[in-house]
Amino acid sequence: xxxxxxxxxxxxxxxxxxxxxxxxxxxxxxKTNGSSMSKGTNGSSISHDQVAQLAHxxxxxxxxxxxxxxxxxxxxxxxxxxxxx
Numbered sequence: 478x479x480x481x482x483x484x485x486x487x488x489x490x491x492x493x494x495x496x497x498x499x500x501x502x503x504x505x506x507x508k509t510n511g512s513s514m515s516k517g518t519n520g521s522s523i524s525h526d527q528v529a530q531l532a533h534x535x536x537x538x539x540x541x542x543x544x545x546x547x548x549x550x551x552x553x554x555x556x557x558x559x560x561x562x
Contacts, residue, residue: 523557531556 531553532546539545 523554523561527557528553 528550532549535549535552536542536546539549
């Protein structure tokens with residue numbers, strides 16, 4: 478087994494820096510019975526599942542083309558919010 482040899486003049490390793498404290502992100506939605514709910518402008522609520530189902534429908538209508546999930550999601554939220562008001 479090889480011995481560890483310190484080089485003369487080599488500086489000791491610095492102690493690890495303490496990490497930044499975790500920052501909690503605030504979310505505009507609230508959890509209710511395991512599903513998140515998003516408040517509309519008029520106080521009505523739109524469930525995460527409703528948005529997901531509509532966004533998936535948009536994905537299918539677009540021919541299953543990947544890479545537009547955020548666009549589908551925001552379009553679904555907008556459609557559901559406008560429908561609720």
